[in-house]
Amino acid sequence: MNLTAENLWLTAAALATLCTMSFLYKDNPFYKFAEHLVVGVSAGYFTMLLIVTSLWPKLVDPLRDGNYWYIIPGLLGIMMYFRFSKSQSWVARYPIAIYIGIGTGLSLVVEFQARIIEQLNATIGIAATMKADSAAGALTTLDAINSLIILLGIVCGLAYFYFSKEHKGWFGGAASMGIWMLMVGFGASFGYTVMARISLFIQRVQFLGDWWQRLFA
Amino acid sequence: MKRQFPLILVFVLGVIMALVEFIPLDWAKDFKEFALDWTIIIGVFAMGLGIWSLIRVSADRISRRQENWGYSIVTLAGLAAMMAFSIYSWITAGLENAMSGYMFEHFFDHVMVPIQATMFSLLAFFIASAAYRAFRARSLLASLLLLAAVVVMLRVVYLGPISPPINVAADWIINVPNLAAKRAILIGVGLGIVATALKVILGIERAYLGRD
Amino acid sequence: MADAKRLSFNERLLKIDRRWIFLLLAMVVILVYLLDVTVPVYVTEEVRNIYERIEALKEGDVILLGLDYDPSTLAELNPMTFTVLKQCFHKKVKVIVTALHQNGPTLADQVLREATAIHEGGGGDKIVYGTDLVYLGYKPYPALVINSLGQDFHISFPADYYNTSIDSLPLTQRVHNLTDVNAIINISGTSATDYWISYGAAAYNVPLAIGVTGVMATDYYPYLQSGRVFGLMGGLKGAAEYEHLANNPGDAIQGMAMQMWAHLLIIFFIIIGNIGYLLSRRAQAKE
Numbered sequence: 219m220n221l222t223a224e225n226l227w228l229t230a231a232a233l234a235t236l237c238t239m240s241f242l243y244k245d246n247p248f249y250k251f252a253e254h255l256v257v258g259v260s261a262g263y264f265t266m267l268l269i270v271t272s273l274w275p276k277l278v279d280p281l282r283d284g285n286y287w288y289i290i291p292g293l294l295g296i297m298m299y300f301r302f303s304k305s306q307s308w309v310a311r312y313p314i315a316i317y318i319g320i321g322t323g324l325s326l327v328v329e330f331q332a333r334i335i336e337q338l339n340a341t342i343g344i345a346a347t348m349k350a351d352s353a354a355g356a357l358t359t360l361d362a363i364n365s366l367i368i369l370l371g372i373v374c375g376l377a378y379f380y381f382s383k384e385h386k387g388w389f390g391g392a393a394s395m396g397i398w399m400l401m402v403g404f405g406a407s408f409g410y411t412v413m414a415r416i417s418l419f420i421q422r423v424q425f426l427g428d429w430w431q432r433l434f435a
Numbered sequence: 436m437k438r439q440f441p442l443i444l445v446f447v448l449g450v451i452m453a454l455v456e457f458i459p460l461d462w463a464k465d466f467k468e469f470a471l472d473w474t475i476i477i478g479v480f481a482m483g484l485g486i487w488s489l490i491r492v493s494a495d496r497i498s499r500r501q502e503n504w505g506y507s508i509v510t511l512a513g514l515a516a517m518m519a520f521s522i523y524s525w526i527t528a529g530l531e532n533a534m535s536g537y538m539f540e541h542f543f544d545h546v547m548v549p550i551q552a553t554m555f556s557l558l559a560f561f562i563a564s565a566a567y568r569a570f571r572a573r574s575l576l577a578s579l580l581l582l583a584a585v586v587v588m589l590r591v592v593y594l595g596p597i598s599p600p601i602n603v604a605a606d607w608i609i610n611v612p613n614l615a616a617k618r619a620i621l622i623g624v625g626l627g628i629v630a631t632a633l634k635v636i637l638g639i640e641r642a643y644l645g646r647d
Numbered sequence: 648m649a650d651a652k653r654l655s656f657n658e659r660l661l662k663i664d665r666r667w668i669f670l671l672l673a674m675v676v677i678l679v680y681l682l683d684v685t686v687p688v689y690v691t692e693e694v695r696n697i698y699e700r701i702e703a704l705k706e707g708d709v710i711l712l713g714l715d716y717d718p719s720t721l722a723e724l725n726p727m728t729f730t731v732l733k734q735c736f737h738k739k740v741k742v743i744v745t746a747l748h749q750n751g752p753t754l755a756d757q758v759l760r761e762a763t764a765i766h767e768g769g770g771g772d773k774i775v776y777g778t779d780l781v782y783l784g785y786k787p788y789p790a791l792v793i794n795s796l797g798q799d800f801h802i803s804f805p806a807d808y809y810n811t812s813i814d815s816l817p818l819t820q821r822v823h824n825l826t827d828v829n830a831i832i833n834i835s836g837t838s839a840t841d842y843w844i845s846y847g848a849a850a851y852n853v854p855l856a857i858g859v860t861g862v863m864a865t866d867y868y869p870y871l872q873s874g875r876v877f878g879l880m881g882g883l884k885g886a887a888e889y890e891h892l893a894n895n896p897g898d899a900i901q902g903m904a905m906q907m908w909a910h911l912l913i914i915f916f917i918i919i920g921n922i923g924y925l926l927s928r929r930a931q932a933k934e
Contacts, residue, residue, distance in 0.1 A: 251506065419672075
């Protein structure tokens with residue numbers, strides 16, 4: 219057995235891994251211990267990360283350099299903690315309002331561009347590309363069918379999510395086709411999700427294998 | 436003014452931030468830099484709210500001897516230990532080494548990483564169990580979902596000469612119907628985000644103010 | 648015991664204790680790991696696009712690498728990071744790194760150090776911190792941070808992760824914001840990818856490629872088709888494809904064999920669950 223300091227730490231990590239995995243049999247004190255430990259350690263890590271990499275360079279250093287305007291965002295930040303006071307919690311609304319105002323103003327434009335304008339542009343672009351390819355004699359049957367499916371699928375999918383009109387008649391038909399598309403999309407997501415979850419366990423097996431080899435090989 | 440002034444602030448700042456995206460002048464760029472700079476600093480303090488809540492809840496549980504209060508000691512001990520390791524490295528080796536001290540890094544590597552990674556790896560088992568128990572071909576739509584999922588899962592499976600057509604089928608599912616479905620969802624979500632942003636800026640949505 | 652005897656075949660198919668399923672899955676993955684087999688990797692166009700784009704970069708070009716993940720998703724995303732870094736170091740492409748997940752900065756720091764050591768240990772040129780590589784670190788609220796990176800790195804990162812002023816680093820002396828980089832590569836297990844797309848790439852029109860977890864991958868194909876994202880690596884498979892292209896076999900390629908057999912097992916469970924369900928329905932219809 220190779221009992222170096224590094225291997226002892228790895229053994230601690232392996233034990234932590236096995237304690238957490240014990241939950242698969244049933245909830246038990248080992249799992250609870252690991253769960254609560256990681257919550258505390260993560261919180262401690264994050265606290266120091268905020269202080270060392272964010273608070274110090276963004277606030278303390280400019281103040282030390284004589285840029286005293288930064289007292290204002292500092293004070294605004296401290297005002298956030300009035301949330302915990304029953305009588306003075308309204309004080310926290312001011313910094314929250316600043317953050318919300320700036321964040322939503324920014325998001326209004328960038329999200330509109332990225333999620334709506336560009337996506338609609340790309341959808342219309344499919345039709346334009348089909349037309350151009352057809353004119354150039356480069357449009358294959360499969361490409362044409364695929365492009366039509368995508369166009370119809372997007373329109374029908376949007377029709378499904380439009381709840382201000384009753385899903386009846388031709389509109390109901392479009393919404394029905396929309397749900398078919400959505401089901402295929404969710405199926406694809408599920409397939410990928412299975413892969414994602416399994417790969418997390420695979421990495422743990424690789425880690426435990428590596429630990430075993432280091433300790434005993 | 437306890438509710439009015441924040442609403443005015445949200446409106447003014449929201450409109451200005453939306454407009455400066457369209458104004459290619461230096462003052463607009465400077466204002467945006469200033470706004471982002473200050474907001475990030477405020478945000479640093481906001482992140483601390485969660486940590487303070489955790490400390491309060493854990494201390495409360497310990498003082499009242501509630502069920503499993505002993506584990507709250509473990510939580511607070513872990514938090515205190517990480518802070519102590521980092522502060523010790525800061526004092527002895529400077530701010531630049533506060534996040535890379537021996538005990539701090541080893542606790543990160545050998546406590547935080549394995550437990551977090553393993554907790555999420557448990558999902559592999561739960562999804563296998565869920566696939567067995569709940570993934571039923573109850574209706575035509577459910578069968579369609581099931582078929583799409585199985586084809587995409589088979590993309591990873593090497594089945595010799597059957598693999599190329601399965602890969603083509605899986606590629607088609609992902610690049611055609613999945614694309615259509617996800618784009619419809621994306622546009623819908625985008626419209627929702629824009630509508631909510633407008634409601635917040637105009638003061639229609641006020642949940643962030645909390646109660647009086 | 649009397650109850651168990653009365654269970655029909657289809658009822659037994661439907662009532663398998665989930666711990667047997669857990670045990671079978673664990674045994675299959677461990678057995679395949681011990682056998683150490685590999686399977687062929689089928690490379691998709693969306694992964695190839697990322698590889699070819701980096702291959703086309705010249706010495707001195709700059710990439711911004713956003714590593715926005717934490718230990719819970721390192722299984723799928725670490726292999727991508729290592730391979731991208733290996734390729735960039737080999738091409739002498741400069742790399743500026745951010746880590747905008749609150750549990751990720753130390754992980755990113757370790758990955759950078761390990762990738763640097765592997766490159767230099769494998770005979771590669773020495774990677775000079777500040778000239779070839781800069782690690783900016785973490786700041787909260789990724790949406791605002793990413794948007795500020797498009798204006799000026801100084802807004803969010805007056806100093807790097809090691810508290811060195813970015814004005815003193817040669818790389819950040821010449822690269823001031825996102826518009827100065829040749830491409831952004833975001834490897835993420837969180838909604839930071841959405842922010843990189845909206846607040847970074849779309850806002851400042853910078854080419855962006857993404858590496859995401861399998862759970863998220865299918866959601867980003869609309870951006871791929873619209874051209875907002877030029878490449879996409881999805882989950883461990885995407886990482887394996889990239890390792891294959893870069894001729895850098897690692898954990899991802901090794902994991903694909905285990906992945907394959909685990910998938911086959913899950914498909915088997917789905918089939919027996921559905922057989923049990925259909926037989927039960929038929930039995931109920933007869934009654």
